[in-house]
Amino acid sequence: MDSITRTFVQAYAGFARVASRAQSPLLLFVRLYWGFQFMQAGWGKLHNLTHVAAYFSSLGIPAPGPTALFVACVEFFGGGLLMLGLASRLAGVLLTGNMLVAYVTAERPALLDVFSDPGTFYQALPFTFLLAAVLVLIFGPGWFALDTLIARHYMPHTAEQEHPQQPAHLDAAD
Numbered sequence: 550m551d552s553i554t555r556t557f558v559q560a561y562a563g564f565a566r567v568a569s570r571a572q573s574p575l576l577l578f579v580r581l582y583w584g585f586q587f588m589q590a591g592w593g594k595l596h597n598l599t600h601v602a603a604y605f606s607s608l609g610i611p612a613p614g615p616t617a618l619f620v621a622c623v624e625f626f627g628g629g630l631l632m633l634g635l636a637s638r639l640a641g642v643l644l645t646g647n648m649l650v651a652y653v654t655a656e657r658p659a660l661l662d663v664f665s666d667p668g669t670f671y672q673a674l675p676f677t678f679l680l681a682a683v684l685v686l687i688f689g690p691g692w693f694a695l696d697t698l699i700a701r702h703y704m705p706h707t708a709e710q711e712h713p714q715q716p717a718h719l720d721a722a723d
Contacts, residue, residue: 576684576691577634583681584631587644590678591625608654623647631685634694641686648679 550558594601598617605613605620623643630640652660652675659673670676690696 572688573691573693576688577693579681579684580631580634580637580690580694583678584628584633586681587624587628587631587678589628591621591623591628594621595625605654610654620647631681634690634696635699637685637690637694637696641682641684644682645679645686648675648682651675652679 594617598614598621601617601621602613605617610616624647627640627644627647630636631644652673656673656675659669663670
């Protein structure tokens with residue numbers, strides 16, 4: 550490898566290390582902000598279950614009363630778990646499913662237009678909630694989370710695998 554290529558590769562590797570350090574603070578922000586938003590939405594539903602059940606009924610959702618309670622609890626408790634970074638990926642799965650059902654039932658035209666008119670899809674109310682849930686589901690809670698603290702304490706080898714200090718391929722000086 551010539552010196553210009555080596556310099557470029559080393560500079561890019563340094564840039565990648567610096568940019569990667571923003572991952573955990575970003576995940577913390579996503580979890581805190583959207584966890585709180587989920588909690589607020591769930592809290593509102595819990596205090597208006599009859600209205601939520603009536604709305605669910607108008608959408609043709611089966612068993613609207615129990616479903617309204619279930620959705621309210623998923624949003625409220627799932628949002629709290631996101632904020633704490635506890636059982637984050639489980640909360641991410643439940644909240645992702647919840648938002649996908651919201652698209653299918655309440656925002657069907659936006660869902661069907663995802664490729665033909667993507668603006669309609671990402672301007673729909675569930676989009677940012679779905680995005681936040683998927684981010685935590687896929688990337689995990691980051692360093693600043695109870696999940697990470699628990700993993701480091703009870704499963705130190707697993708925590709190091711999920712959050713390595715630096716990828717091995719960036720250590721090479723070639």
